[in-house]
Amino acid sequence: MVEYGTPPSFASPGRAILVADDDAPTRQFLDLALRSLGYQPMLAEDGARAVSLGRTQSFAAMLLDCRMPGGGALTVLAALRGDASALSRGAVALATSAEVPADLRDRLLGAGFAGVIEKPCQITSLRHALAATLGIDEDLGVLDDELGHAASGDARTLLALRQLLREELTELDAALDALADRPTELIERMHRLRSACGFCGTARLGAQAKALQNHLLETRAVVPAAIDRFRIELRKALAALPPRPA
Numbered sequence: 001m002v003e004y005g006t007p008p009s010f011a012s013p014g015r016a017i018l019v020a021d022d023d024a025p026t027r028q029f030l031d032l033a034l035r036s037l038g039y040q041p042m043l044a045e046d047g048a049r050a051v052s053l054g055r056t057q058s059f060a061a062m063l064l065d066c067r068m069p070g071g072g073a074l075t076v077l078a079a080l081r082g083d084a085s086a087l088s089r090g091a092v093a094l095a096t097s098a099e100v101p102a103d104l105r106d107r108l109l110g111a112g113f114a115g116v117i118e119k120p121c122q123i124t125s126l127r128h129a130l131a132a133t134l135g136i137d138e139d140l141g142v143l144d145d146e147l148g149h150a151a152s153g154d155a156r157t158l159l160a161l162r163q164l165l166r167e168e169l170t171e172l173d174a175a176l177d178a179l180a181d182r183p184t185e186l187i188e189r190m191h192r193l194r195s196a197c198g199f200c201g202t203a204r205l206g207a208q209a210k211a212l213q214n215h216l217l218e219t220r221a222v223v224p225a226a227i228d229r230f231r232i233e234l235r236k237a238l239a240a241l242p243p244r245p246a
Helices: 024-036 047-056 073-081 102-110 123-134 145-152 155-179 183-200 203-219 224-240
Strands: 016-020 040-044 061-065 092-097 115-118
Touching (some): 016 024, 061 073, 061 123, 073 102, 102 115, 115 123, 155 224, 183 203, 203 224
Parallel strands (some): 061 092
């Protein structure tokens, strides 16, 4: 497993992930797990190396261990956020820790982390956390007419369902910030929305709603990065869906 040397030129910055952990087996697991999910991890064994890579490489997200030589997750993120020239200054940050007491979770979220992953973690937890904050596969279309027609039965029904969904999304967009303070209610809204998306052929939004729902079920915490990513997909769907005739 190569951890040092010349940094690669990532063909897809949106898939590049910085992994910083001083435990070699953990680094190896995260490396293999992220590659299996289609991401391109780059590894650091301490805080100093993580800061160096974050300054010189553009990562979509960073998985930072809370306790490392040379500075843990809080120290690394503060150094990068405070450096205007750091290429990963705005990367989504996820903290990892073997123990996540409530006060530590609050400190991490308050410092700007998009989530906290407890170790040992499952591959599904990584998938949900990254999909909720980075977004889902760009190859998925906003509207899938073939899927919509198959689910709804005919073009007229599909049009009516999409018009109704557009109204629902307009209301949800306005309520999203308030729902961020009520994770249980937001989970239920995502569940209902996924069903509606299936009938309407709004594939991307349905996938993002699923990612957010799963992330919330695991963490029971709503973080700004996940809400912001969902809102992006919601507004893409709003722009594509037909309004009711005046």
